[in-house]
């Protein structure tokens with residue numbers, strides 16, 4: 001049976017009920033109600049981009065982190081321009097699309113990803129900096145995926161998990177992407193120091209410390 005995240009809060013709380021000082025709360029991370037400067041380690045993994053104003057949420061989460069404490073955060077990265085334009089356009093449209101239609105779209109994108117991947121075609125793309133397309137050797141499915149349209153397919157995850165991954169990307173109306181500079185400036189604006197930075201094609205994540 002599939003559980004939603006709300007139910008998962010109760011499942012987690014019951015599994016760890018023997019740990020005395022561990023508590024699970026369900027709420028809006030943009031406004032937790034937690035006092036300023038009391039949390040030694042704040043983690044926000046893959047959620048901040050889905051809030052209405054991620055910069056405000058970032059400010060709130062860094063404000064509840066204690067002096068000398070750490071705030072770990074993950075954001076989606078900005079991709080090539082054509083992919084960003086499609087994603088931005090589509091996010092607005094998702095307000096008016098039913099869940100059923102979103103699942104249909106996710107299925108179509110998964111089939112597209114699988115069919116492209118099955119071609120097993122690789123080619124070399126030149127650098128196209130004005131469109132943010134990085135040159136190099138690409139598999140055709142990965143090329144379309146990174147630069148034009150999220151048509152996720154991963155053979156060893158299978159069809160349903162690949163489909164859920166496509167759904168998970170296109171369904172939320174809010175899913176802001178950040179450049180590295182934008183991510184680091186949010187930290188700077190909140191007087192946080194970078195203790196560790198991880199970057200990859202899809203995301204940036206960091207542990208920031210509060211000095």
Ligand SMILES: C[S@@+](CC[C@H](N)C(=O)[O-])C[C@H]1O[C@@H](n2cnc3c(N)ncnc32)[C@H](O)[C@@H]1O
Nearest residue numbers: 005027028029030044045046047050051052168
């Ligand atoms: C991509 S999932 C990440 C979930 C989990 N952190 C993980 O890494 O597997 C995004 C989650 O953010 C939650 N979410 C979106 N907006 C939120 C908000 N304002 N407050 C709390 N959770 C939120 C969604 O319900 C969803 O479960």
